[in-house]
Amino acid sequence: MPTYKAPLRDVRFLMNDVLDYPAHFKTLSNGELADADTVDMILEGAADLCENVLAPLYQSGDDEGCHFDNGTVTTPKGYKEAYDQYVQGGWQGLSYPEEFGGQGLPMSLNLIKSEMMGTANWSFTMYPGLSAGCMNTILQFGTDEQKNTYMPNLTLGTWSGTMCLTEPQCGTDLGQVKTRAEPQADGTYKLFGTKIFISAGEHDLTENIIHIVLARLPDAPKGTKGISLFIVPKFFVNEDGSVGERNPVFCGSIEHKMGIKASATAVLNFDGATGYLIGKMHEGLHAMFTFMNTARIGTAVEGVAHAELSFQGALPYAKERMSMRALSGKKDPEKVADAIIHHADVRRMLLTQKAVAEGGRAMIYHAAQLADKMTDNLLKGDQAGHDYWDDKLGFFTPILKGFLTELGLEASNLGMQVYGGHGYIKEWGMEQIVRDARISTLYEGTTGVQALDLLGRKVLLSSKGKVVRDYTAEILKFCSRHARNKQMRRFVWDLTKVCAQWNTLTIRLMLTARKDRDIVSSASVDYLMYSGYAMMAYFWAQMAAVALEKIENGGTEVPEFYQAKVQVAEFYFDRLLPRASGHAEALVSPSRTLTQMAPEHFSFDY
Numbered sequence: 001m002p003t004y005k006a007p008l009r010d011v012r013f014l015m016n017d018v019l020d021y022p023a024h025f026k027t028l029s030n031g032e033l034a035d036a037d038t039v040d041m042i043l044e045g046a047a048d049l050c051e052n053v054l055a056p057l058y059q060s061g062d063d064e065g066c067h068f069d070n071g072t073v074t075t076p077k078g079y080k081e082a083y084d085q086y087v088q089g090g091w092q093g094l095s096y097p098e099e100f101g102g103q104g105l106p107m108s109l110n111l112i113k114s115e116m117m118g119t120a121n122w123s124f125t126m127y128p129g130l131s132a133g134c135m136n137t138i139l140q141f142g143t144d145e146q147k148n149t150y151m152p153n154l155t156l157g158t159w160s161g162t163m164c165l166t167e168p169q170c171g172t173d174l175g176q177v178k179t180r181a182e183p184q185a186d187g188t189y190k191l192f193g194t195k196i197f198i199s200a201g202e203h204d205l206t207e208n209i210i211h212i213v214l215a216r217l218p219d220a221p222k223g224t225k226g227i228s229l230f231i232v233p234k235f236f237v238n239e240d241g242s243v244g245e246r247n248p249v250f251c252g253s254i255e256h257k258m259g260i261k262a263s264a265t266a267v268l269n270f271d272g273a274t275g276y277l278i279g280k281m282h283e284g285l286h287a288m289f290t291f292m293n294t295a296r297i298g299t300a301v302e303g304v305a306h307a308e309l310s311f312q313g314a315l316p317y318a319k320e321r322m323s324m325r326a327l328s329g330k331k332d333p334e335k336v337a338d339a340i341i342h343h344a345d346v347r348r349m350l351l352t353q354k355a356v357a358e359g360g361r362a363m364i365y366h367a368a369q370l371a372d373k374m375t376d377n378l379l380k381g382d383q384a385g386h387d388y389w390d391d392k393l394g395f396f397t398p399i400l401k402g403f404l405t406e407l408g409l410e411a412s413n414l415g416m417q418v419y420g421g422h423g424y425i426k427e428w429g430m431e432q433i434v435r436d437a438r439i440s441t442l443y444e445g446t447t448g449v450q451a452l453d454l455l456g457r458k459v460l461l462s463s464k465g466k467v468v469r470d471y472t473a474e475i476l477k478f479c480s481r482h483a484r485n486k487q488m489r490r491f492v493w494d495l496t497k498v499c500a501q502w503n504t505l506t507i508r509l510m511l512t513a514r515k516d517r518d519i520v521s522s523a524s525v526d527y528l529m530y531s532g533y534a535m536m537a538y539f540w541a542q543m544a545a546v547a548l549e550k551i552e553n554g555g556t557e558v559p560e561f562y563q564a565k566v567q568v569a570e571f572y573f574d575r576l577l578p579r580a581s582g583h584a585e586a587l588v589s590p591s592r593t594l595t596q597m598a599p600e601h602f603s604f605d606y
């Protein structure tokens with residue numbers, strides 16, 4: 001069973017040496033709160049919570065799962081106590097405003113905390129994660145009264161939240177939402193309908209659950225333009241802020257799932273439940289999309305989390321398990337055979353996991369800085385500033401969510417592969433990681449949907465390729481800064497080629513799409529994966545540049561730490577980046593090979 005150890009050395013390397021978080025914090029209006037001592041305390045405290053409270057519940061939560069009994073849901077043994085500890089530690093309010101009882105720290109610290117929590121126990125992390133989605137909605141779109149009613153307890157964590165979008169007939173295409181909201185004389189609404197797959201929809205961790213629900217008013221236009229957003233509390237809130245009577249929103253059942261079994265996934269029936277409109281009428285979907293970028297990065301973290309945990313499980317096994325002799329000669333001559341870590345193919349698997357976990361972490365920590373700037377502007381009331389950073393983050397979001405969750409799943413599978421047949425046996429804990437990881441490419445927008453968002457909306461429609469031109473221009477600046485460094489030459493050369501190809505592919509798709517609209521769908525996932533490999537290459541090159549400088553001039557870590565960074569970067573450029581070429585070749589091929597076959601000819605048997 002993998003035991004989780006928070007990768008604090010890597011976290012500090014990224015924060016202090018690669019992404020210069022101390023300087024970044026200075027640019028934020030709440031940045032002075034994130035001084036070195038506070039950041040250190042948060043990292044150490046989160047590591048302690050994750051290693052000693054959450055990780056020990058990971059396997060038992062999977063074994064036991066959640067229990068459903070006549071509308072009530074009980075989480076597995078130990079989850080309530082762990083959640084209480086989480087609340088007592090003030091963890092939910094880390095990056096939420098002080099006026100509601102939070103600590104007002106930059107959002108990035110929340111994301112860094114979530115990565116550790118998610119790696120230690122993804123199912124547990126779903127509960128506070130969904131609350132964050134609810135809190136962000138209320139903060140951004142709620143009236144003062146709504147904020148004052150719900151934010152204090154959500155910030156404390158004594159109440160939790162959900163996001164209720166999906167219905168039986170639609171998950172991706174939310175224009176089909178049927179849940180109806182009937183206006184009442186007192187300005188409230190009565191909601192009728194069924195939502196499915198609602199994470200944290202019912203559970204025993206908190207005294208109230210605040211649902212954010214997409215529903216349609218009687219006179220609403222058809223499709224996505226006719227959906228509004230409502231706050232529906234499980235229990236009404238009394239004048240004095242205490243929990244009142246039950247609102248008729250009931251849990252009909254919970255799903256029996258492949259993984260994340262300790263996270264309750266509920267069917268919720270709204271039987272005339274009272275709801276309060278949040279944001280503007282008919283603009284619910286627009287409101288949801290405005291904070292989707294941060295929510296999706298929250299899910300991208302899952303790719304890193306599962307890659308890291310699976311790597312932590314696979315590494316000690318690869319050092320202990322003996323099998324045959326290394327081709328280059330005996331490595332453990334006194335033993336009956338060599339440890340499997342001496343076989344190049346096992347190293348391929350371990351290095352892939354390490355490259356994905358550490359490369360993905362770098363990508364996410366960078367995106368977290370953009371999220372900080374976006375949130376900072378929002379809190380300052382600077383809408384234009386908010387929109388600027390939201391746009392910047394918007395380019396990263398589908399790449400991070402789609403690419404990192406796909407690679408996280410691959411890395412989890414590789415961890416199981418390192419164990420051979422034992423990886424398939426439950427007690428080792430490696431198959432659980434694969435089962436848990438599988439959901440990450442599905443919810444919060446499937447990989448296909450992320451790919452359409454990237455290529456269709458962000459690259460072609462909104463910016464006519466400018467986002468790629470701007471981003472590759474930044475990479476090329478990095479290349480020219482390091483072009484004279486002999487040890488950086490191979491990274492610089494490959495990155496330069498990738499930048500040229502990324503732009504050429506984008507232009508080619510833009511031209512083809514004028515005649516062939518299907519090309520956007522047929523090329524999109526390959527384009528997303530290409531973009532992911534290209535982006536991760538840039539982050540590995542940045543880490544290599546810092547590591548090489550530290551090897552020469554000394555740093556806070558031992559030289560071997562920096563050496564390993566350079567070696568993983570070399571591995572990435574030699575073994576993973578070449579996959580981008582395959583995607584490049586596939587994405588420019590005509591859409592015809594995907595569209596030509598008639599649906600009835602997919603099979604001749606049925």
Ligand SMILES: Cc1cc2nc3c(=O)[nH]c(=O)nc-3n(C[C@H](O)[C@H](O)[C@H](O)COP(=O)(O)OP(=O)(O)OC[C@H]3O[C@@H](n4cnc5c(N)ncnc54)[C@H](O)[C@@H]3O)c2cc1C
Pocket residue numbers: 130163164165166169170171172173196197198199200257265439442443444445446447448449452521
């Ligand atoms: C464990 C779990 C937890 C969840 N938690 C929540 C939650 O808390 N709140 C919530 O509201 N929902 C939640 N969901 C729902 C989840 O977000 C949806 O399942 C997901 O968005 C996909 O929707 P769908 O299942 O309806 O699939 P569909 O939309 O039916 O998609 C089916 C397939 O078609 C593809 N597809 C669809 N449209 C297109 C298109 N235009 N172009 C190309 N391909 C397309 C998709 O990529 C997918 O491969 C959860 C789901 C699960 C399983």
